[in-house]
Structures are given as C-alpha cells and as structure tokens.
C-alpha cells in the first residue's frame with residue numbers, strides 16, 4: 001500500500017497581488033517519480049520552495065510527511081532540494097560539499113557519490129567558483145542522487161550538462177530508484193528526454209494545475225490525425241481539438257482522447273494517418289498561447 005507524502009489543498013503563494021501559486025490541490029505518493037512541468041514562470045520553483053519550507057504560503061493547507069514543512073526540522077531532514085543555481089559557501093570545493101553532506105542527509109551513500117564523481121568526471125578538489133556550468137550542475141545532481149532523501153526535488157538540475165552527462169543522470173536515477181525507492185520530483189523543460197522516466201505528470205500553468213495524471217495515461221491521451229483537409233475536418237468534427245496545423249490542402253489536427261478500434265479502422269479506410277502525441281507535444285498544446293485549435297496555423301504551400 002502506498003502512502004501519501006505531500007498533501008496540498010488551496011495552496012497559494014502571492015507576491016503582492018500576483019499569485020505565483022494559485023489555490024492548487026494535489027498529493028504526492030511515496031515511491032513515485034513525478035514530472036513537474038510547465039512554461040517559464042508557471043510557478044514550479046515557487047511550488048517546490050513551498051514544499052521544502054523555504055517559502056510560507058499565504059493561504060491553504062500543506063502537509064509534508066504529515067506536518068507543516070517549515071516548522072519541523074524532522075521533516076526538513078527527509079527532503080533534498082537541488083536548485084537550478086545551487087549556491088555554496090565561498091571557497092568550497094565539491095569535496096567539501098560531499099564530506100559535509102552526511103550531516104544533512106541521513107541516507108547519504110558515500111560510495112555511490114564516489115561512483116557518480118567518476119561518471120561525471122568531476123574535479124573534486126577544484127574550487128566550486130572555478131567549475132564550468134555543467135560541472136556545477138553535476139555537483140547538485142550527485143548530492144540529489146547520493147542523498148537518497150525520501151523526498152527529492154530536482155529543479156532543472158542540469159543547466160550546462162552535456163547530453164552524455166544528462167543520460168548518465170537519467171540512468172543512475174532509474175537504477176538507484178529501483179533499488180532504493182523514494183519520491184522524486186523532477187522539474188524540467190527537456191520533456192522528451194525524461195518522458196520515459198516519469199510515472200506521474202503534474203502540469204502547472206499560471207500558478208494553476210492543468211493536468212495531474214499518471215504518465216501512462218497521459219502518453220496515450222492525445223492523437224494527431226493527418227491527411228486531406230476536408231477528410232480530416234469531417235473526421236474530427238465534434239471531438240475536443242487541442243491543436244491544428246495546415247499546409248495547402250493537407251491538415252493535421254490533434255484531438256484530446258484515444259480513438260477506439262473501429263475509429264482507427266475507419267481512419268485508415270479514409271486514408272488518414274494517425275500518430276500518438278508525445279508528452280512534450282501534448283504539453284505544448286495544453287499550454288500554448290491559444291488552445292482548442294482556435295488559431296489555425298496556415299503555412300503557404
């Protein structure tokens with residue numbers, strides 16, 4: 001049986017009159033990998049700062065491991081938050097960071113950290129302020145993984161990490177998660193890269209939750225239908241449209257929902273092509289400037 005790690009209801013954080021997080025309700029279960037997705041300024045970092053006790057909400061209820069995070073040191077000890085631009089004391093080296101980590105994280109695995117240091121080829125004795133952007137991100141990623149905190153947040157952890165290093169991160173995360181299950185919240189704009197890692201997706205837009213669903217369900221949630229414009233338009237009539245593109249006499253329309261077997265057969269008979277929509281495409285559709293395909297993007301043939 002899984003238990004709930006985070007429970008938020010009506011959670012709100014305002015800066016002046018602007019609500020960065022606006023009456024959100026959600027729960028995080030233990031032993032799951034969550035993707036916290038959304039456009040720039042959507043409220044992802046603010047939400048994670050609320051959950052880790054770095055900010056106080058203006059309104060709403062929040063429980064992390066059954067308590068208010070900011071007021072309970074025992075809750076904070078079970079959390080790890082890796083920020084996009086993690087700050088370290090002046091003159092610290094990665095070695096200092098890793099040797100002090102066990103004071104903050106009771107599950108710290110020094111051997112795992114050593115393996116990750118080798119994987120990322122991190123120069124541990126170099127001053128942090130001299131590290132490259134990607135090496136600095138690697139320090140955060142190593143802390144986030146080797147801490148094995150029961151609730152770990154990675155907020156865009158890989159600024160400057162190259163493709164090889166990012167894949168090392170994904171691989172090690174999955175391997176280690178399989179052996180040491182915990183709750184991980186990953187916020188990223190590289191959605192396609194992490195799509196297969198995520199078990200659950202929370203999409204936030206302008207401080208509100210647009211989607212809170214199992215990743216497996218989200219993956220099959222939308223379909224793109226392409227073909228001759230008139231045939232496509234007739235086929236999608238009456239269905240919820242979330243995106244529409246056109247090129248001369250051809251059209252490609254994305255609908256919210258799965259097609260039943262008979263509908264897929266009918267589409268094939270009509271010469272239409274069906275394609276699943278990737279998580280990234282779906283997020284773009286859902287958070288695009290104009291939803292419901294109201295604006296038809298016409299490209300001159």
Ligand SMILES: Nc1ncnc2c1ncn2[C@@H]1O[C@H](COP(=O)(O)OP(=O)(O)OP(=O)(O)O)[C@@H](O)[C@H]1O
Nearest residue numbers: 015018019020038039040041042043044045046047
């Ligand atoms: N201290 C602050 N004072 C005023 N507004 C703030 C403050 N911190 C954040 N905001 C605003 O709150 C909104 C949410 O910011 P937040 O950093 O949570 O977004 P985000 O989803 O993490 O974005 P990104 O993907 O660009 O990192 C933004 O419009 C931001 O400008």
